[in-house]
Amino acid sequence: MQVSTDTIQSNFSLKDFNTFGLDCTAGAFLRLDNPAELSLLPELISRYENYLILGGGSNLLLPDYFDGLVVQIALDKLQTRESDSDVLVNAGGGLNWHELVAFCVKENYGGIENLALIPGSTGAAPIQNIGAYGVELKDVFVCLNAFDLQTGEYRCFNREEMEFGYRDSVLKGRYKGRFIIADVWLKLTTRDHRINTSYGALAGDLEKKGVENPGISDVFKAVVEVRKSKLPDPGQIGNAGSFFKNPVVDAGTLESIQKKHSDVVFFELQSSGMMYKIPAGWLIERCGFKGKLKGPVGCYEKQALVLVNRGGAKSSDLVTFAGEVQRSVAAEFGIFLEPEVNIVQPENYGDVISL
Numbered sequence: 001m002q003v004s005t006d007t008i009q010s011n012f013s014l015k016d017f018n019t020f021g022l023d024c025t026a027g028a029f030l031r032l033d034n035p036a037e038l039s040l041l042p043e044l045i046s047r048y049e050n051y052l053i054l055g056g057g058s059n060l061l062l063p064d065y066f067d068g069l070v071v072q073i074a075l076d077k078l079q080t081r082e083s084d085s086d087v088l089v090n091a092g093g094g095l096n097w098h099e100l101v102a103f104c105v106k107e108n109y110g111g112i113e114n115l116a117l118i119p120g121s122t123g124a125a126p127i128q129n130i131g132a133y134g135v136e137l138k139d140v141f142v143c144l145n146a147f148d149l150q151t152g153e154y155r156c157f158n159r160e161e162m163e164f165g166y167r168d169s170v171l172k173g174r175y176k177g178r179f180i181i182a183d184v185w186l187k188l189t190t191r192d193h194r195i196n197t198s199y200g201a202l203a204g205d206l207e208k209k210g211v212e213n214p215g216i217s218d219v220f221k222a223v224v225e226v227r228k229s230k231l232p233d234p235g236q237i238g239n240a241g242s243f244f245k246n247p248v249v250d251a252g253t254l255e256s257i258q259k260k261h262s263d264v265v266f267f268e269l270q271s272s273g274m275m276y277k278i279p280a281g282w283l284i285e286r287c288g289f290k291g292k293l294k295g296p297v298g299c300y301e302k303q304a305l306v307l308v309n310r311g312g313a314k315s316s317d318l319v320t321f322a323g324e325v326q327r328s329v330a331a332e333f334g335i336f337l338e339p340e341v342n343i344v345q346p347e348n349y350g351d352v353i354s355l
């Protein structure tokens with residue numbers, strides 16, 4: 001079997017394939033929808049300078065020109081195995097994540113309803129352990145099947161092997177770019193669902209509607225509504241969600257910030273004693289960036305953590321602006337904001353630019 005050269009497109013525009021809406025051209029582009037073609041990739045990518053694995057492009061900052069092969073994963077199988085109280089869902093890496101969540105809620109499979117409306121593919125979801133409204137992918141993750149571009153063999157990663165952390169996993173760290181996630185296994189509930197409305201905005205939305213004992217579909221609807229009211233729709237305003245991770249600081253750092261900013265918002269991390277998460281959006285807002293625009297880029301007016309492309313921006317505009325945000329936060333609080341978005345350099349795919 002061969003990947004036909006007809007299916008590889010040259011000088012392919014990725015403008016509609018990244019939620020920042022950046023006008024990036026890929027030297028070569030392949031949409032991979034047949035798992036049998038995975039085994040052909042090691043040889044294929046060796047013909048190019050660089051390669052990039054693409055899902056929905058919702059966590060990427062692309063360059064103007066990507067000199068290499070972009071492979072979009074479009075593997076879309078879906079199967080379920082129900083038992084008495086739970087169900088195993090096996091979903092292809094190319095399935096749209098929100099559509100998978102909607103399907104599960106419709107089937108009364110509980111566990112991922114809080115992760116509704118997160119853009120992107122199912123294959124990318126474990127890479128940064130997507131999370132929202134008190135739930136993370138790791139909470140329902142069983143394992144995934146990944147194709148190793150170095151050895152040409154499949155490898156199964158279980159939860160332990162994924163080394164999940166806050167917006168992190170081994171596939172975002174030391175194995176970045178090496179494995180293609182072909183499919184993911186999740187374990188969801190079919191009864192006695194664990195409803196999580198611990199986030200104020202969710203509880204508030206449900207209370208407003210008079211829902212006293214919410215089910216998974218109530219939570220799903222509330223999450224969709226709350227997200228729509230707070231986050232920009234990438235179809236209207238280019239963005240990639242949170243641009244930076246929320247920093248985690250020790251007690252000493254928190255104390256020194258409190259001396260100047262007594263109202264600093266923070267959350268104690270349950271898992272690691274005396275460590276505190278500070279919302280990056282709060283830090284950025286305090287530095288005066290909320291709603292601030294610089295040319296075509298800026299911080300979203302309702303959430304400073306979301307960097308936006310108001311139209312016609314280049315990736316360098318976003319990188320420069322992000323650097324300005326980082327320097328201001330570092331000067332005011334002594335904290336380095338680490339990008340959550342994957343910044344793709346033209347000459348070295350996948351490496352985060354040190355802003």
Ligand SMILES: Cc1cc2nc3c(=O)[nH]c(=O)nc-3n(C[C@H](O)[C@H](O)[C@H](O)COP(=O)(O)OP(=O)(O)OC[C@H]3O[C@@H](n4cnc5c(N)ncnc54)[C@H](O)[C@@H]3O)c2cc1C
Binds near residue numbers: 056093127234
């Ligand atoms: C409006 C908005 C809101 C968001 N809200 C949230 C949120 O609440 N929580 C959250 O965690 N994230 C959020 N995100 C970020 C983003 O949606 C997630 O990180 C998502 O999982 C990215 O999926 P994707 O398919 O678009 O990945 P891409 O952006 O295409 O790729 C991201 C990374 O994964 C790699 N990759 C993609 N698919 C595969 C695969 N099959 N195999 C191997 N590598 C692959 C890419 O090479 C790249 O390194 C938001 C983004 C937007 C635009």
